[in-house]
Amino acid sequence: MTEGMRPEETADAGAALWQACLGELSQDMPEQQFNTWIRPLTVQLRDDLSGIILFVGNRFKMDWLRAQYVGRVAEILTRLQGHPVQVELALTPRESIVRSNPSVPPSARPAHELTEAAEEPGAPGFRSRLNSGLTFDALVEGTANRMARAAAMHVAGSPGQLYNPLFIYGGVGLGKTHLMHAIGNKLLVDRPDAKVLYIHAEQFVSDVVKAYQRKTFDEFKQHYHSLDLLLIDDVQFFANKDRTQEEFFNAFEALLAKKSHIVMTSDTYPKGLTDIHERLVSRFDSGLTVAIEPPELEMRVAILINKAISEGSEMPEEVAFFVAKNVRSNVRELEGALRKILAYSRFNQKDVSIQLAREALRDLLSIQNRQISVENIQKTVADYYKIKVADMYSKKRPASIARPRQIAMYLAKEMTQKSLPEIGELFGGRDHTTVLHAVRKIGAERQQLTELNQQLHVLEQTLKG
Known part of the structure; x- marks a missing residue:
């Protein structure tokens, strides 16, 4: 146990340390790589915070993580903690260690544990893959996302009617995925038996490949064509995948015919997509297309203050303005900056101030000023x-x-x-x-x-x- 700290304080420090590490990794890595390799990890921290065990699902992932990411994780943890932190890898035991480990915050646990801890809403036996924490209430509204949010709320309240399909586009980390989960969660509140599915486009590609290999296209079609709401992220990943595009076109037609709703996101507007069949692009563009912009200054300030409160901390308004003026690109980077500041504040036992924020974000600020x-x-x-x-x-x-x-x-x-x-x-x-x-x-x-x-x-x- 860390000297002078009670067990619950050690747990809080461990949780803050891992959260700060996640914040840095989410900024360093492409979103898809972070979601694939880092987000699913479960962790166990030593009582003295001198080491961490990362639990992974299989040996392939263990070898890949060891080769690609362990060094970076150790480097970040060592810098944050101020002394060497040893990183070990282990296969996930049947009863996941995080269930009894208070030092791991819920947001550091894999998505499947968060959703499967209680019976998931929706049709019996049907898994929606929704994150229940991503709701409309948890999304800060501003000029940058007002139209997209209004359209999303309309879809959630009246699925299968106007704005079908709804196509939301914008840069990385602006809240497109949050909006899709919010639509699904709102619909399940209103209609608990609805069949709702959130997936990333790469998962749809993977499902098509499996159906092709196993000759199970009937089951594949039955699964996708029976949905009441399909939420599919990053459709630009369909580029150059002809069979996938054909199957998505078929699913698209089937769902619209039965008045089910389709919501999609992309990094560009429909006509800006490359290597996607024209007939599919025309379908994408046939409902409502809305953009999410990078958040304006006042919205960035509100996001920081609200997020700090949700983390059980407080950020003075002048500090929020300082951070918001220096972190302009997207919500994910804002949240990463906030985690760094809060972790730095806890580790150094100092109040959050502009000077502390400047110290905590010195690497980020120097990169921005240089570039x-x-x-x-x-x-x-x-x-x-x-x-x-x-x-x-x-x-x-x-x-x-x-x-x-x-x-x-x-x-x-x-x-x-x-x-x-x-x-x-x-x-x-x-x-x-x-x-x-x-x-x-x-x-x-x-x-x-x-x-x-x-x-x-x-x-x-x-x-x-």
């Missing part, structure tokens, strides 16, 4: 629109140059800490009112023009690396 500069934005935008970097600060005014210049000004205001006059100076000594006009113009058009919005998403992701 995203106005000069970098100018070069990236110039490359994207095939103009010269010099055109960014020249006096030339043709639309082919003026438009990319305005976009670069907008991104400079959104992604750096520079003031309007500073940005104007870096764009050839332009007045701050010129920059303000560009920022407002591009910001307003982003809400209305799908193509511009997609271009900005691409530029933002490129700049973030």
